[in-house]
Amino acid sequence: MNVIKIYLKLFATFAKIGAMTFGGGYAMLPILQREIVEKQKWASEEELMDYFAIGQCTPGIIAVNTATFIGQKTKGVLGGISATLGLVFPSLIIISMLAGVIEAFSHIAWVQHAFGGIRVCVCVLIINAVIKLLKKAIIDKFTFVIFVAVAVAAYFTSLSPVIFVIVAAVIGIIIKNIGGKKA
Amino acid sequence: MIFLKLFFSFFKTGLFAIGGGMATIPFLYEMADTTGWFTRDDLANMIAVSESTPGPIGVNMATYVGFITGSKVAGIPTAIIGAVTATLGLITPAVIIILVVASFLKNFRDNKQLNNAFYGLRPASTGLIAAAGISVAVTVLFPEAFSLAAFNFKGAVLAVILLALTNVKQLKKLHPIVFIAASAAAGVIFKM
Numbered sequence: 527m528n529v530i531k532i533y534l535k536l537f538a539t540f541a542k543i544g545a546m547t548f549g550g551g552y553a554m555l556p557i558l559q560r561e562i563v564e565k566q567k568w569a570s571e572e573e574l575m576d577y578f579a580i581g582q583c584t585p586g587i588i589a590v591n592t593a594t595f596i597g598q599k600t601k602g603v604l605g606g607i608s609a610t611l612g613l614v615f616p617s618l619i620i621i622s623m624l625a626g627v628i629e630a631f632s633h634i635a636w637v638q639h640a641f642g643g644i645r646v647c648v649c650v651l652i653i654n655a656v657i658k659l660l661k662k663a664i665i666d667k668f669t670f671v672i673f674v675a676v677a678v679a680a681y682f683t684s685l686s687p688v689i690f691v692i693v694a695a696v697i698g699i700i701i702k703n704i705g706g707k708k709a
Numbered sequence: 710m711i712f713l714k715l716f717f718s719f720f721k722t723g724l725f726a727i728g729g730g731m732a733t734i735p736f737l738y739e740m741a742d743t744t745g746w747f748t749r750d751d752l753a754n755m756i757a758v759s760e761s762t763p764g765p766i767g768v769n770m771a772t773y774v775g776f777i778t779g780s781k782v783a784g785i786p787t788a789i790i791g792a793v794t795a796t797l798g799l800i801t802p803a804v805i806i807i808l809v810v811a812s813f814l815k816n817f818r819d820n821k822q823l824n825n826a827f828y829g830l831r832p833a834s835t836g837l838i839a840a841a842g843i844s845v846a847v848t849v850l851f852p853e854a855f856s857l858a859a860f861n862f863k864g865a866v867l868a869v870i871l872l873a874l875t876n877v878k879q880l881k882k883l884h885p886i887v888f889i890a891a892s893a894a895a896g897v898i899f900k901m
Contacts, residue, residue, distance in 0.1 A: 545763045548884060554765070583827055584810060586723045586803030587730060589765035594807040606808055614772075614796050617764035621772040622792050624758060626785065629777070636897050643896020645753040645849045646864045647889050650871040651760065652842035655731045656835060663831035672829055676836030680735065681844065684742065687735040687837050691725045691830065698829020699822055 532601050533608040539566060540593050540612030545620075547589065554589050558596075568600045589613060668701050712794045715778055718744070719771050719798030728834045730759070730766030733799075735837040737770060738844060746778040749848045756845075761886045771799040863901050867892065 543561055547554045555578065562568050569577065577599070581591035590610055597609025631637050664670050676690050722736040734756065741752050755777075759769035772792045779791020850868075853859040871888060874880055895901070 544765070544768075547765065548761075548763055548886065580807075580810065582728070583823070584803070584806050585725060585727055586806065587726070587733075587765050587767040587799065588728075590723075590768065590800050590803045591807050594804050595811055598808055598811040603808055606811070607804060610800055610804055614764070614768050614800060617762075617768045617772050618792055618796055620762050620764065621758070621769050622776050622789055624762060625773050625776040625792075626780075626788070628754070628758065629780065639896045639900050640893040641754050641757070641896065642864070642901030643867060643892040643894070643899075644757040644889055645750070645845075646867045646896075646901070647871055647885075647892035648753045648756045648760075649842065649846045649849055650868055650875060650888070651756075651885055652731065652734070652838065652845060653872065654875055656839045656842055659728065659731075659831075659835040659838065663835045669828065669832040673832035673836045673839075676833045677839040677843075680837050680840035684739075686739060688721065688725045690833050690837055691727065694829040694833030695826040696829070698827065699825045702825035702828050 529601075533604060535566075536597050536600060536605055536608040537612035537615070540597070540609045541615045543593075544589075544613040545616035554592070558592065562596055568596060573599070672697065711778065711782060712790060714744070715746075715775055715791060715794050716798035719775075719795045720801055722771070723799040724802040726767065726834075727830055730768075730770070731838050732834050733767045733770055735841045737774065738841045740774070746781075747774060749844070751777065753845055753849065757889055761889050768796060768799065771795045861901075863899050867895055867899075867901070 539561055543554065543557050546557050558574060558578070559571070563571055563574055574596075577592050577595040578588075580595060581588045584591050590613060593609045593613040594606040598606035601608070628637075632641075660673070664673055672694060676694065679685065680687065680690060718740055722733050722740075726732040726736055734752075737752055737755075738749070741747055741749050747755070755770055755773045756766075759766045759773060762769055772795065775791040775793070775795025776788045777791075778795070780788035782791070846868075847855070849864055850861050851859050852861055871892065875888060
């Protein structure tokens with residue numbers, strides 16, 4: 527198979543994955559297993575789990591990270607880029623069309639009422655997401671203090687989230703190293 | 710140059726948002742306040758649309774913000790440029806980092822200091838999302854002013870019902886789109 531065909535295949539496969547995933551992250555895992563492991567055989571089950579784990583602990587969107595990783599492992603740097611562009615392609619098309627339509631109808635009263643209801647639902651979805659994340663993030667009293675301190679400081683100040691992320695990473699390293707020496 | 714600014718705003722988001730789509734919300738919140746490209750109300754709508762359409766939530770939100778911001782320059786053509794610019798900005802840092810990481814995979818996953826950093830990063834990222842969530846909730850529950858007279862009573866009732874329903878064991882597994890659609894219907898019926 528010639529090289530261009532492989533890049534196109536990576537693009538098309540990840541475009542399909544992007545179009546079939548609602549919500550990204552974990553919702554993507556079963557579709558990745560079917561397309562990448564079973565159909566294309568680009569990675570084994572274990573490799574896929576490894577890539578996914580790395581996607582979670584590197585900055586950025588988990589789905590994008592995983593796509594780049596699989597593409598890179600399959601066909602180098604250009605493979606990684608092809609897979610990633612494929613993944614975001616359906617979002618670009620679907621959201622651009624929807625955003626245009628929503629903008630055009632946004633002045634209609636019942637559309638505004640619908641979004642009034644939807645915004646309430648978004649709050650609830652964020653609360654549920656936070657509860658789910660808390661179970662993984664808060665494992666002792668230090669992590670609890672970090673969570674509360676960041677939540678309060680971020681709400682009451684206009685400091686950039688970037689600062690919190692950098693400080694939290696440094697604090698994590700310091701606490702763990704001091705704790706490690708004691709033990 | 711608005712498109713350059715759009716690219717770098719999302720580059721920053723892609724670099725520092727850790728832990729999936731919801732982690733981009735604090736950054737979008739900051740963007741709403743500092744750039745004036747969209748309002749806090751717009752942001753809540755964007756989250757709902759991004760949750761209800763195919764594709765990773767973070768990518769959908771970047772495309773949406775880019776489209777809306779670009780459309781204010783000269784309509785649909787610049788909207789599409791905006792959508793592409795924001796999305797490429799979001800994924801560029803991830804692509805660079807992953808391509809570097811992929812070349813020395815083993816050292817990376819077992820790196821002790823990296824795991825230590827994540828010990829602090831996970832609760833901090835969750836704290837940032839919680840703060841953004843509270844901000845969204847305040848704008849939804851007190852749309853005009855922070856006073857009892859401006860309290861969105863219908864919204865509060867719907868929120869309590871949704872909180873209860875989304876945590877019922879049998880309904881937990883339902884896709885968020887079900888609850889979003891139901892909320893839209895409730896919004897129309899009760900004129901929210």
